[in-house]
Amino acid sequence: MISSNSLINKKEQRFRSLAFLTVIVIYLLILAGGIVRGTGSGMGCPDWPKCFGRWIPPTEISQLPVNYQKIYGAKLKGEVEFNATKTWIEYTNRLLGVLSGFLVFATLIASLSYLRKDKTIIWGSAAAFVLIGVNGWLGSRVVATELTQYVITLHLLLAILVVFALLFVWIRSNAHRLHIEDISVENNISRWLLGILLVLTIGQIVLGAQVRDVLDSVVKRIGYTQRDSWVDNLDWRFYIHRSFSLVILTLHVAIIYQLRKRNKTGVFVSLTNALMALVIAEIGTGVIMAYLGVPAIAQPIHLILAILIIGLQFSIGLLLTPKFILPRGINKASRLVKV
Template sequence: MTSSSNLINHTERRFQSLLSLTIVVIFLLILAGGIVRGTGSGMGCPDWPKCFGQWIPPTEVSQLPPNYQQIYGAKLKGEVEFNAVKTWIEYVNRLLGVLSGLLVFATVVSSFSFLRKDKAIFWGSVAALLLIGANGWLGSRVVATELAHYMITLHLLLAILVVFSLLFVYVRVSSPQRDILTPKKILVSRSFNKLLLVTMLLSFGQILLGTQVREALDEVVGRLGYEQRANWVDSLDWRFYVHRSFSLIILAFHIAVIVRLRKALHSVWLTQIANALIWLVVAEIATGAIMGYFGVPAFAQPIHLLLAVVMIGFQFMAWLIVNPSLSLSKEASRKAHLLEI
């Protein structure tokens, strides 16, 4: 009996380790996407899935045919220009995408062991696989549409849904091993659930506004060039000012969520999430200020985006945890109710 229990625990721990690695790599993929966007490397590989017709991209222009601009720049009106740094930034982003897909597939295979115990873990993993597959196809459309802004935005939003699917699985598989959240213990109110949902929706809206600011920034860069970086922010339109002002509303809601998580719910897990949100909010404000006052340095853009996605991920985890019907299996819920008796 003991050996069987140890085997189950070992299987669960291996699954959690694989799942944690998968989530980290997905976040790295989002960071890489931000770097591609911030450095203007989106067309560093003008074709897909190969890069300049090769599986391993060239490192110098001499490795390309003399008429490569006509071959690969047909849709770009011959304006494609080889830049080894931008090419490899985009290619590494693609490699991370492939690695993410393989890890999600491995997660689905590993989740078969939970089919009898908790089918939601398996189906959550399958959802992540379908979403990341769809996002891989969408990545090809981003190249095909020559970095159309609406395609880039959809690409990002689908990546966030992949994160949500994996975080659902993580919370579901981890909750029984952490402090079990019973109704008597956390006294979850409808108002707090609404607060978390509204905060997530507002955060989604802020991310969408951020993509609009990025579009406006692209327009400014096209007009002024990189030599006028110091004047970029002053040349932005209303989208930037709405995004900046809306951040104050986002901050207020985060403060409300953090206070409730730390003082009202009395859960170690939720307290850890609250502490993480504090640091994330501070870092997000800092990177936003750096971009606003220091000419939008390239390093700050992807970090700002990544922090926003991690923040909304923690919000989603908190919402799952305070709703035991979503975070606990039927067996774990039954044990939680037995603890109350």
């Protein structure tokens, strides 16, 4: 006979697995959004939620009405040209968005297993569900406003908040497996530095989105054949974005040094190693774009690395702040894995 405790444990394990899977899919969604932007596929589907009036997008122009440009190009001033690749890139992004919504909803339902144990997990899951619902609506506004920059930026920032909400509930649901030592003054300093760095990194991402918008304008003005001249035609925002990456790198080195002084082994070591590797890779992709004509494949990689970095920053910050992730009733003796 299976005990009630065993059933509860299985439900909680199911929740943790589902929350982690949902985080992965959200990251894939952000990557897909980067691919959409990098390939110029944002208007691959000129209408929403359908694509060229169909639930399954066309694969060739013969599947569209002869006057499709007049029908779907009214709000685009006639500038709509069917491109099957771009259409399906954009539609795949939408499908991932729908899948993400279902997974976040499933995570919310699964979180009800914590109803008597830790309601904060339920509230965090509910926040993720509301945020992704709002972001789905905002995705429709991206199309309706013809890729207006501030709408795209808000769309990205909301996706980041969804990631934060899911990481919070996933880490908190694993709190019974963590052994978190008393936070010293050193770690308190690291926590403040990490908070500042998180804000600055998000600011760097927003500035990068502005640079991308300027790049789109440059491409429209001088054309794809002048790829080697794109960077030379960017404005001051690109140079600030490029130079500020050195500030971000320096702060990461300082924080990692602070954390490694006190934490010689455990999860912190793995997380800080991963964080530094991601920062170096992020700067590397930035160098590739600046000096190799902004290759399309580097753009979504540059974006997803940035989102992975702030996800790690946020997770480390949570581990440095036990009061946020340790529900009542969990004491030192019950923490099994040393952080």
